[in-house]
Amino acid sequence: MAAVAVVLVAALGFAAQQYWSGRPSPVTAPAVVAPPSMPSMPSSPSLPPSAAGAPAVGGGARIVVDVGGGVREPGVRRLPGGSRVEDALAAAGGVVPGTDTTGLNRARILVDGEQVLVGATAQPGRGGPGSPGGAGPGPGPLSLASATVEQLDGLPGVGPVLARHIVDFRTARGGFRTVEDLRQVDGIGERRFADLRGLVRP
Secondary structure: OHHHHHHHHHHHHHHHHHHHHHOOOOOOOOOOOOOOOOOOOOOOOOOOOOOOOOOOOOOOOEEEEEEEEOEOOOEEEEEEOOOEHHHHHHHOOOEOOOOOOOOOOOOOEOOOOOEEEEOOOOOOOOOOOOOHHHOOOOOOOEEOOOOOHHHHHOOOOOOHHHHHHHHHHHHHHOOOOOHHHHHHOOOOOHHHHHHHHHHEEO
């Protein structure tokens, strides 16, 4: 009986061991590893809100400038903020060939409401030196390629309307090749052409 009891105890112990080793064990899911984040660039307190070298005007702002003188399409142009004189010239169709741009700074940043005159000399002062009584232009012949409406208005016998006709003719024909081309402008007859012939140049 003792031997039988020992055998039974051994059998129960073996069965208990097999049951314990065969039971399902819980599985732990691996931890999710987040991708490394890009380090944020530190802001330099010495830099202004606008980047160095960038225009101070906001990217979404726009400016309005008046481009005149020796350009193919003079008039008012709307440009992005921070545009330069070169951008205004391109928007106006470019400079008319032969126009003197010696004193023009093409890299200058434009401001809203300004006027860019290409190849134009100082406007003739009405009643000032070189134009007694405001009846004549400044010293030397006036360039038809770059003269503004105001400058042409200062010529004898030329009013604002005729001055605008001259500028429109220049824009449509791409400039004046000779002074004789003035004969083709609406409003200029033989007598008026004779008065202007010695006061202007192509």
